[in-house]
Amino acid sequence: MKRIDADLLVIGSGPGGAMTACVAAEAGRDVLIVEEGSHHSVDSAPSFSLAEMDQKYRNGGLNVTFGGTSITYLEGRCVGGGSEINAALYHRPLDQTLREWRDQTKIHGFEPADLWPHFEAVERDCNVNLVPGGPGPAADLLKRGAGAMGWSTRDIARFWSYPAKGEPPLAGSGRQSMTVTLVPRALRAGARLMPDTRVLRLTREGGRVTGAIAERSRAGEPHERYELRAKDVFVCAGAVQTPRLLRRSGLTHNVGDTLQLHPMIRVTAHFPEPMNDLGYGVPTEQVDAFKPALTLGCSYSSVPHLALWMGAEPTPGNASAKLDKLRDWRRTGIFYVAAVGTGKGRIRDLPVVREPFIRLPLTTDDLKRLGEGFLRLGQLLFAAGADAISTPVNGGPPIRDRAALDAVASALPQGKMTVSTIHLFSSVPMGADDRVTGTDSYGRVHGTTNLYVNDASLFPASPAVNPQGTVLAVARRNVLEWLGG
Ligand SMILES: Cc1cc2nc3c(=O)[nH]c(=O)nc-3n(C[C@H](O)[C@H](O)[C@H](O)COP(=O)(O)OP(=O)(O)OC[C@H]3O[C@@H](n4cnc5c(N)ncnc54)[C@H](O)[C@@H]3O)c2cc1C
Numbered sequence: 001m002k003r004i005d006a007d008l009l010v011i012g013s014g015p016g017g018a019m020t021a022c023v024a025a026e027a028g029r030d031v032l033i034v035e036e037g038s039h040h041s042v043d044s045a046p047s048f049s050l051a052e053m054d055q056k057y058r059n060g061g062l063n064v065t066f067g068g069t070s071i072t073y074l075e076g077r078c079v080g081g082g083s084e085i086n087a088a089l090y091h092r093p094l095d096q097t098l099r100e101w102r103d104q105t106k107i108h109g110f111e112p113a114d115l116w117p118h119f120e121a122v123e124r125d126c127n128v129n130l131v132p133g134g135p136g137p138a139a140d141l142l143k144r145g146a147g148a149m150g151w152s153t154r155d156i157a158r159f160w161s162y163p164a165k166g167e168p169p170l171a172g173s174g175r176q177s178m179t180v181t182l183v184p185r186a187l188r189a190g191a192r193l194m195p196d197t198r199v200l201r202l203t204r205e206g207g208r209v210t211g212a213i214a215e216r217s218r219a220g221e222p223h224e225r226y227e228l229r230a231k232d233v234f235v236c237a238g239a240v241q242t243p244r245l246l247r248r249s250g251l252t253h254n255v256g257d258t259l260q261l262h263p264m265i266r267v268t269a270h271f272p273e274p275m276n277d278l279g280y281g282v283p284t285e286q287v288d289a290f291k292p293a294l295t296l297g298c299s300y301s302s303v304p305h306l307a308l309w310m311g312a313e314p315t316p317g318n319a320s321a322k323l324d325k326l327r328d329w330r331r332t333g334i335f336y337v338a339a340v341g342t343g344k345g346r347i348r349d350l351p352v353v354r355e356p357f358i359r360l361p362l363t364t365d366d367l368k369r370l371g372e373g374f375l376r377l378g379q380l381l382f383a384a385g386a387d388a389i390s391t392p393v394n395g396g397p398p399i400r401d402r403a404a405l406d407a408v409a410s411a412l413p414q415g416k417m418t419v420s421t422i423h424l425f426s427s428v429p430m431g432a433d434d435r436v437t438g439t440d441s442y443g444r445v446h447g448t449t450n451l452y453v454n455d456a457s458l459f460p461a462s463p464a465v466n467p468q469g470t471v472l473a474v475a476r477r478n479v480l481e482w483l484g485g
Pocket of ligand 1: 036079197424469
């Protein structure tokens, strides 16, 4: 087995890992980043395409939790992690959310005022910007429908760099994912990157972690095992894989018992006029009025995505009806309800299988909340002029009026809907109260001297907004503390 030594081993190169590696390398530390996925350029496949899912998603996007309703979850598996494939929407969380976190698990040094400089640095370093010239017709439509209902909306900034008006795109403009921003900075500062390399387990001597055993797998090459030795180790493998790796390495105290997520339902809505213009990219408008519990918005509505979310035809085998609907894609868009979930999930390793088993209930409160969100979304879409909305209930008929909307929204059925998520967190919560946390207030795993978590796993609860900005800001705070404040 080959041996590689470093001062700091960073496992995973998503937002948490990229920030950790970048800050540590620029402070002069000898950093080794190990990433299970491959290293692709940000534009190596068209956004939201099957090729992209194949290259950059864990299991091509086919992951599920088990409970009364199975929840499909998506994760990135590539250098840059989720930042390479996501909608890149950026939020700061509310003060209220940060204070609730601080009180819930007794996090030291976690006043909103302590956090804002880290968010400012993220906004600067990862080029957070509003879409110049407005976010496009689908977003306008969401705004119009919400306006008619008297609800506030907001145009959400993105990790995105836009060319000046009338100018051609510059090199490096577009999505500001980790492979465009923090990973190259880390590499320029001397960090080493091992893609296609999965950490199998951590190596320990009592409370000290000595490194990890990893395996590199590349198509057409024999698998190669490595012994990685480091003075300190940061695990940033994301909210599912981080607790899994810790548990496999014998670290189980409040690890992998409290996974939380934002359950989402997506539906398609048909309008009399064309409203789907893919040239605008992801529509960036969200309805603010029901936050923090609920967010309503619109998604990128390419034909493959429409096919996914418009549901099966009520008459089994009626493929031609679905094809007709897809041909009318310019009049059809995807809209979503995202809720703050109340269920907590357990992540466990299964023998032999490469992926973990996650048991997570979609609770009665979640169903009620999603139902309320779907009712609001339907009201908004009808107010904006929709003539039909697909139902979130498997095999159900399209919804064409308020009575049908009320009936579906008031009784969303357990186990008979497609529920998905792209926001997962809270599986190794941080804080000084070690009865409920897996790490201290800055991510050091309880019972260890030199092992840290620094990714979405650390959130004590939902950030109630798209999480990447908070992952980056909290990771920056923690790695600076590790460097000496
Ligand atoms: C489709 C989609 C859309 C999204 N849209 C948004 C959005 O618009 N705005 C927003 O704020 N958030 C969004 N998110 C969520 C956001 O991407 C995540 O919150 C964020 O990426 C989490 O960062 P992380 O560092 O915790 O983990 P990840 O980004 O998951 O990174 C973890 C990395 O670790 C690697 N890894 C895992 N296990 C190992 C191992 N054993 N050895 C080596 N490497 C390993 C993985 O391959 C991965 O690259 C979206 C997510 C998805 C999937």
